[in-house]
Amino acid sequence: MTLVRYEPLNLLNQLQRDVNRLFDTSRVGNDESGLMASDWAPAVDIKEEADRFVIQADVPGVEPKDIDITMEKGVLTLKGQRVSESKEESDKYKRVERVRGTFMRRFSLPDTVETDKINAKFKDGVLEVTVPKGEEAQPRRIQVEGV
Numbered sequence: 001m002t003l004v005r006y007e008p009l010n011l012l013n014q015l016q017r018d019v020n021r022l023f024d025t026s027r028v029g030n031d032e033s034g035l036m037a038s039d040w041a042p043a044v045d046i047k048e049e050a051d052r053f054v055i056q057a058d059v060p061g062v063e064p065k066d067i068d069i070t071m072e073k074g075v076l077t078l079k080g081q082r083v084s085e086s087k088e089e090s091d092k093y094k095r096v097e098r099v100r101g102t103f104m105r106r107f108s109l110p111d112t113v114e115t116d117k118i119n120a121k122f123k124d125g126v127l128e129v130t131v132p133k134g135e136e137a138q139p140r141r142i143q144v145e146g147v
Contacts, residue, residue, distance in 0.1 A: 059125060076118075077104065
């Protein structure tokens with residue numbers, strides 16, 4: 001009789017990884033038209049401050065010239081590409097885990113942001129996009145005049 005070690009938590013861990021991968025694929029990499037595909041997605045932190053939003057994306061190995069940031073119809077889009085190193089046939093890689101290729105992340109922002117004042121900085125593999133908040137339209141009562 002052969003003894004087989006049973007690890008029930010391994011099954012749960014694998015299920016969690018599969019579900020995470022499913023949601024990451026459906027959430028990232030498709031624009032509204034469904035024509036854009038991404039090879040990977042950078043991790044992103046979004047912080048809301050009193051006067052602005054600050055978005056930080058981890059993009060190590062990406063050159064600033066390979067990043068494109070657009071704001072259209074209330075959606076901020078970060079696109080870019082991590083270029084692959086040239087690999088020789090003689091190179092004998094045992095494992096390749098660093099993903100190369102295109103990425104895209106999209107974020108819906110309030111209509112009140114000041115799109116003409118958005119700026120971006122890149123340092124040590126972190127892209128920081130600052131989106132200033134604008135004045136919100138204040139509710140007001142409109143007087144109806146009789147003729």
